[in-house]
Amino acid sequence: MTAIETGAASPGGARVIGTLSPSRAGDFMTCPLLYRFRVIDRIPERPSPAAVRGTLVHAVLERLFDIPAARRTPATALELLGPEWDRLLAEEPELADLFDGEDGADVEAARAEWLAEARAMVERYFVLEDPRRLEPASRELYVETVLDSGLQLRGYIDRLDVAPTGEVRVVDYKTGKAPRADFEARALFQMKFYALVLWRLRGTVPRLLQLMYLGNGEVLRYSPDEADLRATERKVDALWQAIRRAMDSGEWRPRKSRLCDWCDHQQRCPSFGGEPPPLPVVGGGPGMPADEVAPRDPRDDV
């Protein structure tokens, strides 16, 4: 179940100038045009098997802590996979067709391999830590605050652990593999984003940020300090200014990278010979996104 922790209002009642989550900030850093397709045009994307598997594994790890500590074993966790998958299917029946688009592939074999990988990820979690020795303070915590600039930050934190001394650990599960050293900063950006929100909400800097990669069983840990989080605040404010400039000018540049291989929008992307649709006219003018609470993004789970 999602818990919620929000700052009541912007400092001094200042006007909220925009809203940013780590995933959307990441989209803009990856490719401004991708941000446009997702946030401004809101073009639906076909759920990928990897993202849905991420959602399933996250659901199992969240539910695991509803079970009494002594029974949090690999066998118990694996037993949760079936019921959690049924629950996801009931919520989104179209997930039943997840593998149907695979040309000529054996749908049943693909489904079996997908499930086997989900099982392996759940088992790998137990190599990284022992959940019998943990009682998380929060799981699936929705956090939201407003910076001095008026920019609202929000997102979902997988797990928050609080030590008896009051020190806070922010934990995020990823079902992909740990990034190479030169991509670690990018992976940590999301965690520093959450740390900044928690610092603003609670007044203390989280002691540890922990990314658990269930794809290969690695853990990335980082202890932030105030200078780090002030730098993160400057970065998100600058990012918002860049987004604002793109909104005002209508110029959303494509940025080609290896991530294009997984992009759902190649057919409408100029870098692949496509043409973006006309910008929608929403609310206050062309390209202004509506301000609403976004659901958790399954792509963040991978």
Ligand code: SF4
């Ligand atoms: S295909 Fe690549 S360049 Fe084009 S929108 Fe997607 S991520 Fe951006």
